[in-house]
Amino acid sequence: MHDFTELTQKLFKGVESFSRLREEDIQIGVTPKEEVYREDKVVLYRFTPKVEHSLNIPILIVYALVNRPYIVDLQEGRSLVANLLNLGMDVYITDWGYPSRSDRFLTLEDYINGYINNCVDVVRDRHNLEQINLLGICQGGAFSLCYSSIYPEKVKNLITMVTPVDFHIQEGLLNVWGGSTLGSQALDVDLMVDTLGNIPGDFMNLEFLLLKPFQLGIQKYIDLLDTIESEDKLLNFLRMEKWIFDSPDQAGEAYRQFMKDFYQGNKLIKGEVEIGEKRVNLENIRIPILNIYAEQDHLVPPASSLALEKYIGSEDYTVRSFPVGHIGMYVSSKVQRNLPPTIVDWLKVRT
Template sequence: MSSQTPDKGAAGGFAEMTDKLLKAGKLLSNIRDQDVDVGATPKKLVMRRDKVELFRYEPLAEQRVKTPVLLAYGLIGRYTMADLQEDRSLVRSLLSQGLDLWLVDWGQPNRTERWLTIDDYVDDYIHAAVERVCRETGHDRITLLGICEGGVFTTCYAALHPDKVKGLVLTITPIDFHADRDDPDTHHGFLNLWTRSLDSADIDRLVDTYGGLPGEFMSSVFSLMTPMRSLTKYNIDLIEVIDDKAKLMNFLRMEKWLADRPAHPGEAAKQWLEDLYQENRLVNGTFTLSGRKVDLRVISAPTLNVFALDDHIIPPTCSKALGPLIGTKDYTEIPLPGGHVGLFVSSKSQGRLSKGIAEWLAARD
């Protein structure tokens, strides 16, 4: 009898897997690309400048924070990470708490944006967006909400245009690009270490060849940072959820966001990698935009700094470094559990991030 038990177990497991795959096949056959919708929260186009677009989100609740909030994501990836799906969306959560939320969307840069610099993104595109938001709402100052590289852009803007910024909210934003050396977690800072190891001439050759940092190149870099996760997500993670439509859609939306990685404009990429990652100019006071030094001490707006405690891409130490450097005395930190992306899309973090931001803004409105 005992010799037959494994055979019965194997047969049962095979039948269970067959049923699961049949159900999965029916699910997948009915899913179209338009069903895997990311960034679907309703919004209205207000302004277009080159490929950059300014949107205003439609309200989902009575407005409780009067000062408009402009969201800026980075150039490495798309803003849709903050609006992945209805139940995992920082955008929807903030709208539900009564914010007047706006978005600057960088579009899909390619070789035609080869010569754009961070100067252009901060002093032209963000500035034009801020001016338009002020004109549309009747406010003379607004709040900036920056995510990752977008947080660096908004920090620079707040330092160069303090009269236009009422509040500054940063999430997973690097400030001191060398602070990972003091991070107690050894798995934090691999991206910083790798970038510092690059030869500047090789960075220049890469950008000159492609006209920027190809999105596929950056995707491979991030995949190599978590190699086992990258290798197993299709033959383990996907199999586990393939017969559950809700979980499968979660998986597909995340994959769609990961695949939608535009090229990073060339000259801006050189500044990002060489001036900031390698030379750490934002902290040592030598980073200049449009001929003006970016002095963090000039930032006078109340500032909220949110970072993820297990962020292996932007280590917490790199974000926390802002505190002693900033000019305002109204400075607040919110450390949250989770990783770089998990802070926005994890079911565990839903509500905590948006509630912390909304309450902080309401107290200063």
């Protein structure tokens, strides 16, 4: 009876907290930035520097096509972007936007040889540099590896974060679901793209939720009862919910190639990925690499990221890990105290 009364009181206080909140209270991506380049639906942003004497070290963040890049700038105090700026970095980020039906025929060549290459050139021109630093995150890390292999003359240092490399690591449920074991028998990508055109963001969201159905579909809402009385913690929860369900559609042809070549064919480590007329060979990457992974990552297993060392040509290779899951790399307060200095200190001695 006591537990029921306590639960009821929490629910009433929670309803009261919810009633005071408005949509504008759920602020995400609060660090000031300016648009410096736009092409189709893709926007390149430069974040406003925070310190008077910056290090003059530009870094371009290449995020995944799935979900929105503002997860790296979630809120004050838990923002990778803001923390890098505080340490004197000059930070740029690609925002892929929301593909529409007119974008269904965009390919990986359009994204890598087109959009990423053009964004890199803009940053190079703005800073009068031949090479710049890339920070590729998750799928954006795989894109950055492809780009660095094809355009080694334009990349000075490469940082990969929670990046899949070996897509046939069997403990990765996403790998198995994507067809690492059964190929098209597990997931008929051609049928999906030919039928749907673009892949709906809601489908992608359901896919991720089903990898941990109880934890992500039920448990987190049960756990909410323990924090619902705190407006700050409630806002943190709502920010994450807003990001999780802000899922852009995926351009059909780019999705087709990524799933078939990377997940099903595991061609990245085989040197068989072709971006337009250019073949990706990881041995071509001889620049310094900092590979950062999450020790409890259920989307990108550590072994998938750690495989990188076996295939690159670089002799300057550094690995760092953090005891969190995939999302914890962005939102953990402890990670955000240690991750930005790790990145900046590593870059300082290589610039």
